[in-house]
Amino acid sequence: MPSWKTLRLLPLVLMSLWPTLGWGQSCSFGVSALSFGNVDTLSGAQANSTATVSYNCTGILLQRILICPNIGNGTGGATAAARQMLSGANSLNYQLFSDAARSVVWGSYAWAFPARAPAIALTLGVLGSGSGSATVYGAVLGSQATAPPGSYLSAFSGSDVEFRYQYSSGSTCNTGVGTIARPSFNVTATVPANCLVATQNIDFGPQGVLSANVDATGTVSITCTPGNAYTVALSNGLTGTGPTGRLMTLGGESVTYGLYKDTNRTQPWGDPSTPGSTVSGTGSGAAQNVTVYGRVPPQTTPSPGVYSDTIIVTVTY
Structure with missing residues (x-):
């Protein structure tokens, strides 16, 4: 039979734990x-x-x-x-x-x-x-x-x-x-410093005999983070030999053309292998559009057809 002492101690133990x-x-x-x-x-x-x-x-x-x-x-x-x-x-x-x-x-x-x-x-x-x-x-x-x-x-x-x-x-x-x-x-x-680039094609349109200059333009649009200096280079195309010796081809035939930085077509636009032929700028965070001036000079006219070339645009920043 349990003692009353043991029963009375239990509430005291519980109360002593409560403050903890x-x-x-x-x-x-x-x-x-x-x-x-x-x-x-x-x-x-x-x-x-x-x-x-x-x-x-x-x-x-x-x-x-x-x-x-x-x-x-x-x-x-x-x-x-x-x-x-x-x-x-x-x-x-x-x-x-x-x-x-x-x-x-x-x-x-x-x-x-x-x-x-x-x-x-x-x-x-x-x-x-x-x-x-x-x-x-x-x-x-x-x-x-x-x-x-x-x-x-x-x-x-x-x-x-x-x-x-x-x-x-x-x-x-x-x-x-x-x-x-x-x-x-x-x-x-x-x-981070960053640049985006977009392009508009150059289309010289339908032509007959290539006995005079044929001019057309395109656009390179560069968007760079503010204060970010950049340069834009244009490759020589798929088979070209230089900024003014690029070739649009159809099969084994070709049409020679050039790409330039100015409307008078006196400043070729090329890559770093041609000193002074790239375009430079500084980013503002907004798109900066640069015109590419194309020219097909007088030359022997090849067979009728659609002649084309692909240019790689490289933005260095």
Whole structure:
């Protein structure tokens, strides 16, 4: 038969354990770096990446903790439309979101814009602890072709990262209530030097006897990142011997023609093997159109037919 002493000790043991579970709550946080890597600004497309917020909390068992991970401007600054990363005086627009569709901006109760932090609810387990994670969805906005090459950064620390937490049944993060934690993280991107090229064919049209010059033009369109120096070279074609000795062919017959940089057809446009025959420029982020001046000089007329050649355009930057 059990003694009354043993039965009376049990409540005392339970009560002595209760303080070790803790009446207050304590949370620790980590935020991984958000790196976009190389961003092709000339494509016009949005570039996406993610970061992870991790949290670990202790407190009263089975209690619900509301976490409000407020994220502000960062060192790059922000407007109502976007946050910015900086590379010197140059900026690159991006944004942080709380959803995979990148439609809900991840904000803060403490900044000047409408977006607020997402509310994260964590219910502690029977041992008075709990953990979890949330994803930060980042996007470098498209249509930023004028962003110069460089390494871009926005750092988040101090007042820009105010994670608040408290016991609460609430579901919004509109006020600055709760215990504060301030993890730090960086958002980075690299805009590499880049160029795009497009061409318009040169068509000399239908001709009879080749007894006089036949002129026509085409276009090379170059789009390079701002400040990016480039040169444009034109190959000698499939069987040509130089800028003015290119050949359009049909079977074993040919028509000699030349490509030039000027409307008077006095400056041949070739490749680096012909000194001074390439075209140079500096990128602005916008398309720069350069006219190619073609000429078929007087020559012995070959058999009727369609004569053609293929030129390789090489942009060096």
